[in-house]
Amino acid sequence: MASQQKTSRKAAGTQAAIRRPQARAANSRSQRGDAGDDIGLDALVGHAGYAVRRFQLWIFQDFIKTLATVDIRPTQYSVMTVIGANPGLSQMAVAKRLGIERARLVHLLDSLEERDFVSRIASATDRRSHALHLTARGRTALAQFKRLAAEHERHVAEKIGKENRERLLQILACFT
Amino acid sequence: MASQQKTSRKAAGTQAAIRRPQARAANSRSQRGDAGDDIGLDALVGHAGYAVRRFQLWIFQDFIKTLATVDIRPTQYSVMTVIGANPGLSQMAVAKRLGIERARLVHLLDSLEERDFVSRIASATDRRSHALHLTARGRTALAQFKRLAAEHERHVAEKIGKENRERLLQILACFT
């Protein structure tokens, strides 16, 4: 069945395909070569998820660009920030708090430890777990990251408006 | 250098590691076994990107769950919606409009075509491109998807409040 479809697709790509007159629907502009600028999205307007997805893409791209000089990505920043504010946390605790898989946190911490920003110290009370701390270098670096992150937040404010940014933070406060 | 770090990590995992008294910082609770419920996030509050990321995770999970019976994911929904509202679009036009890679759209359309929701029809004017249309079955299915998506939007309204949802859509209108 999959091969059937493949065949029909290939056929459409290379040679004549069934051109059905049936397809003349509501919004009908039958053949358009436009580049996507004037395409009606009516049906997606009013969908919160779509707007939020597009916004998230923009905001992460700006964050990554703004912190490109220090090569820190949003998740790395959030990990260092939480450890900095709560030294001694276990990996499980950090993973749960940030909603990331503990398996993934292992690799994130590997890279942060290689760069000497974070250290895993044997827990005094539970020999299974590590107490996470920023190194001296990590604390200095985080201070710089925070200055760049603040610059990124200013970009957000410029993009959607200062008041709108604050309204947004209020509305979404229940998700932090 | 990487191997050095690996070694130190392994050592920390199995045996005694350097426990530095240095690490006693501002917020200091040195050893905590808690499960992540009462961890201060102070430093992440006020970061739009973090709030938006958490919200996006929630909203996509709810969308996927609400449309699980019809096995349609957010991106598939957006593709069918745009094609339904603009029949005859090329793949490039759809990709550009939705901000997805044209290479990825190929596979998305493959699966939608296999399920007989969408058809690629040879363009009358440009033999390189395909005109995209919903099939009859696709139009019927999309109507049902839209009913389920509306249910999902009600979940969003319940979660953050009806007025807040509308404020959010206004604020993010520039990203659609």
Next chain:
DNA sequence: TATTGTTATACTCTATAACTATA
């Protein structure tokens, strides 16, 4: 038995580059 950190696997998504057939 259950949990912590770890490794491994698979699947989605994103980002590229290259190939073909057309323009």
Next chain:
DNA sequence: TATAGTTATAGAGTATAACAATA
């Protein structure tokens, strides 16, 4: 030469399962 669709590959990100050490 450039563009549309396709294929392939590599990197993040997510979701699991399993394992050793420890509780």
